[in-house]
Amino acid sequence: MSEGGSRGHPAIVCRCMDITEEEMLMAFKVMVRFLGTADPDTYRRISSATTGYCQGRGCLQHMQRYLARGMRELGISLDMDRLVPKKRPPLQPVPMGLFYNPEVLEE
Amino acid sequence: MLKFDRGRPIVINFNGKPVKAFETETVAAALYASGVIKFGYSAERHRPRGPFCMIGKCSQCLMRVNGYPHVRTCITPVEDGMVVEYEEGHDAELPLPTKEMLVKREDLEYDAAIIGAGPAGLSAALEASGMGARVLVMDQSPVPGGQLVKQTHKFFGTKETFAGMRGFEIAKMLTDKLRDRENVDVMPSTQVIGYFRREGSLAAFRTDGLGKYTLLRIRAKSIIVATGAMERSLVFPGNDLPGVMGAGAAQTLMNVFGIRPADEPLIIGAGNVGVIVAYQAVQAGIKVKAVIDIAKKSAAYLVHSSKIRRMGIPILMRHTIREAYGKGRVEGATIYKVDDNFHPIKGSEVDIEVDGVWLAVGLTPSIEVLELMEAGIKFVPELGGYVPLRHRNLETTVPGVFVAGDASCIEEASTAMMEGRVAGIAAAMKAGLGGDEHVKRMKEAIKWLDEFRSSPHYRRIREGLFKVTLEGGAS
Numbered sequence: 039m040s041e042g043g044s045r046g047h048p049a050i051v052c053r054c055m056d057i058t059e060e061e062m063l064m065a066f067k068v069m070v071r072f073l074g075t076a077d078p079d080t081y082r083r084i085s086s087a088t089t090g091y092c093q094g095r096g097c098l099q100h101m102q103r104y105l106a107r108g109m110r111e112l113g114i115s116l117d118m119d120r121l122v123p124k125k126r127p128p129l130q131p132v133p134m135g136l137f138y139n140p141e142v143l144e145e
Numbered sequence: 146m147l148k149f150d151r152g153r154p155i156v157i158n159f160n161g162k163p164v165k166a167f168e169t170e171t172v173a174a175a176l177y178a179s180g181v182i183k184f185g186y187s188a189e190r191h192r193p194r195g196p197f198c199m200i201g202k203c204s205q206c207l208m209r210v211n212g213y214p215h216v217r218t219c220i221t222p223v224e225d226g227m228v229v230e231y232e233e234g235h236d237a238e239l240p241l242p243t244k245e246m247l248v249k250r251e252d253l254e255y256d257a258a259i260i261g262a263g264p265a266g267l268s269a270a271l272e273a274s275g276m277g278a279r280v281l282v283m284d285q286s287p288v289p290g291g292q293l294v295k296q297t298h299k300f301f302g303t304k305e306t307f308a309g310m311r312g313f314e315i316a317k318m319l320t321d322k323l324r325d326r327e328n329v330d331v332m333p334s335t336q337v338i339g340y341f342r343r344e345g346s347l348a349a350f351r352t353d354g355l356g357k358y359t360l361l362r363i364r365a366k367s368i369i370v371a372t373g374a375m376e377r378s379l380v381f382p383g384n385d386l387p388g389v390m391g392a393g394a395a396q397t398l399m400n401v402f403g404i405r406p407a408d409e410p411l412i413i414g415a416g417n418v419g420v421i422v423a424y425q426a427v428q429a430g431i432k433v434k435a436v437i438d439i440a441k442k443s444a445a446y447l448v449h450s451s452k453i454r455r456m457g458i459p460i461l462m463r464h465t466i467r468e469a470y471g472k473g474r475v476e477g478a479t480i481y482k483v484d485d486n487f488h489p490i491k492g493s494e495v496d497i498e499v500d501g502v503w504l505a506v507g508l509t510p511s512i513e514v515l516e517l518m519e520a521g522i523k524f525v526p527e528l529g530g531y532v533p534l535r536h537r538n539l540e541t542t543v544p545g546v547f548v549a550g551d552a553s554c555i556e557e558a559s560t561a562m563m564e565g566r567v568a569g570i571a572a573a574m575k576a577g578l579g580g581d582e583h584v585k586r587m588k589e590a591i592k593w594l595d596e597f598r599s600s601p602h603y604r605r606i607r608e609g610l611f612k613v614t615l616e617g618g619a620s
C-alpha cells in the first residue's frame with residue numbers, strides 16, 4: 039500500500055516524523071488526560087512532531103496552533119509567548135562522524 | 146526573458162540509470178529537470194515524497210549520494226559520475242556512511258560573525274567591514290544571496306536599496322563588493338548548529354565536499370542573525386504528495402535553474418509572493434490553472450495582481466483547498482468557496498486537474514539560533530510569528546547579538562538591506578570600532594526605515610514593531 043489510492047490521503051502535519059493532523063489532536067487529548075498538562079515540550083514528546091530531520095521548521099507553527107486551540111477550548115489560560123519548546127543543538131542533522139572522530143575529541 | 150547558462154553537460158547515475166545534468170545544478174534540480182519528482186519514501190507510512198523548500202530547510206530531499214546517507218540534495222552541487230539513490234525510509238537504516246569521512250576542525254576568531262548571506266547579512270557585512278571589522282559571513286546554501294538569487298523581476302523601492310535592479314543582480318553586486326575586501330570571509334555551505342552560551346561562541350559545520358566536513362568554533366565580539374524565513378506549509382489531505390511544494394521552491398527551480406516545476410499548477414495564496422510566482426510561471430511557459438486565496442481581498446500590490454489577471458489567470462478569492470489527490474503524485478485538487486465566516490459554501494466544491502500545488506501562504510521568521518541563545522522572543526502575528534525583542538539598533542536581549550531582515554520581521558528585500566546596515570554598524574561599534582560619523586550613518590538608516598514604514602500599507606508592520614522594540618540602544 040505504498041503509493042496509496044488516488045483520494046483520501048492523510049493530512050500530514052510533520053513530514054519528517056510522518057504525523058497526521060488526527061494524530062496531533064489525539065496526542066493533545068492524551069497529554070491533557072493522562073499527564074494533566076498542556077505545554078509545548080510535553081506536546082512534542084508525546085506527538086513526536088518537530089523532532090525529525092528538519093527540527094520543526096515546517097510543523098512547529100502547526101503544533102503551536104493545535105496547542106493554543108486545544109488550551110482555549112479547555113479554558114486553560116494561554117500565553118502565546120510561552121508556546122515555544124526548548125531548542126537544543128544541533129539545529130540541523132549533522133553526520134555523527136563530526137563528533138566521534140578522534141582528532142576532534144582530543145583537546 | 147532571461148537566458149540560462151546551465152554550464153557543461155554531465156551525467157549522473159540515479160537508481161542505476163544515467164541522468165543528464167548540468168554542472169551548475171544541484172542534485173535535486175538535475176533530477177527534477179529529468180522528470181523525477183519522487184525523492185524517496187516517508188519513514189512511517191512509506192508515502193512517496195518530494196522536495197518542499199529547495200533551500201535546505203525541510204529535509205524532504207534526503208538521498209544517498211556516492212554512498213553517503215541523508216544528503217540534502219537540494220543544496221548539493223552535482224558532479225560528473227555522481228551516484229544518487231533512494232533511501233528506504235530514513236529511519237529504517239542506521240545513518241552510517243559506507244565510506245570514510247574526513248573531518249577537520251577549525252577555531253576562528255572575528256569581530257563580527259554573520260549568519261545568513263541574504264540581502265540583510267550581505268549588507269551588514271559591507272557596513273561592518275567598511276568600519277574595519279574582521280567579518281565572517283556564513284550561509285548553508287552553496288551560493289550566497291539568500292532569497293535574492295531567485296528573484297528575476299525588477300525591484301521597487303528607492304535608490305538606496307537599488308530599485309530597478311533585479312534581485313539576483315543585487316545579490317551578485319553585494320557579493321562582488323565583499324569579495325574585494327580583505328577583512329571579509331564569505332563561507333558558503335556552512336550551517337550554524339549551536340551556540341555555547343558561556344563563551345559566547347558559535348558552532349558551525351561546513352561541507353567541503355561529499356564526506357568532507359569541517360567543524361567550526363567561531364568566537365566573535367558580535368553576532369548578527371540574518372537567517373531569513375521559512376515558507377509556511379498548509380495542512381490538508383494529500384499535502385505531502387510529490388508536486389506539492391512551496392512557491393519559493395517552484396521559483397528556485399524556474400528562476401535559478403530554468404526548470405519547469407509543473408505544467409499546470411494551482412497556486413494557493415494571492416499575496417505578493419503568490420502573484421509574482423504566477424507571473425514568472427506564465428513567462429516560463431507554464432499554464433497556471435488558478436491562484437486561490439481564502440481572504441476576501443488580495444494582499445498583493447495592485448500592479449502585480451492586475452498583471453496576472455490580464456494574462457487570463459483566474460484569481461479566485463474566498464477559495465481554499467479541500468484536498469490534493471493523485472496516485473503517487475499530485476493529479477488534481479478539490480477547491481471550494483467560503484462565506485464571510487470562512488465556512489464552506491455547500492455545493493461549491495470543484496475538482497481541477499493540476500500537476501502541481503504551490504503554497505504561497507506566508508513566511509515564518511527563522512529564529513532557531515536566537516531560540517538556542519535564549520533571546521527574548523514574542524509572538525507577533527503582524528511580523529510573521531515568533532520574533533526576537535530588539536532595541537532600535539537591532540540588538541536583541543542577548544548582548545552583542547543582533548538581528549536583521551526577515552528573521553526580525555517578514556517584510557521585503559529593501560528593508561532587509563537597510564536593517565542589515567543598521568545591524569552591521571551597531572555590531573562593529575560593539576566590537577569597539579567606528580566613530581561619530583558611523584552613529585550618524587546608523588541614524589540615517591533607522592530614519593529611512595521609519596519613513597519607509599510610515600506609509601499606510603505598512604500599518605500592521607508598525608503596530609507589530611511597536612510590540613517588540615525595547616527602550617534604549619542607539620536610536
Ligand SMILES: Cc1cc2nc3c(=O)[nH]c(=O)nc-3n(C[C@H](O)[C@H](O)[C@H](O)COP(=O)(O)OP(=O)(O)OC[C@H]3O[C@@H](n4cnc5c(N)ncnc54)[C@H](O)[C@@H]3O)c2cc1C
Nearest residue numbers: 261263264265284285291292337372373550551557558561
Ligand atoms: C517567493 C518570494 C518572492 C519575493 N519577492 C520580493 C520582491 O519582489 N521584492 C522584495 O523586496 N522582496 C521580495 N521578497 C522578500 C525578500 O526576498 C526577503 O524579504 C529578503 O530576501 C529577506 O532577506 P534576508 O537576508 O533577511 O533573508 P534571506 O534572503 O532569506 O537569507 C537568509 C539566509 O540565511 C541562511 N541561513 C538560515 N539559517 C542558517 C543557519 N543556521 N546557518 C547558516 N545559514 C543560514 C539561508 O540559507 C539564507 O540564504 C520575496 C520573498 C519570497 C520568498
Ligand code: FES
Nearest residue numbers: 196199203204219
Ligand atoms: S531541504 Fe531540500 S527540498 Fe527542503
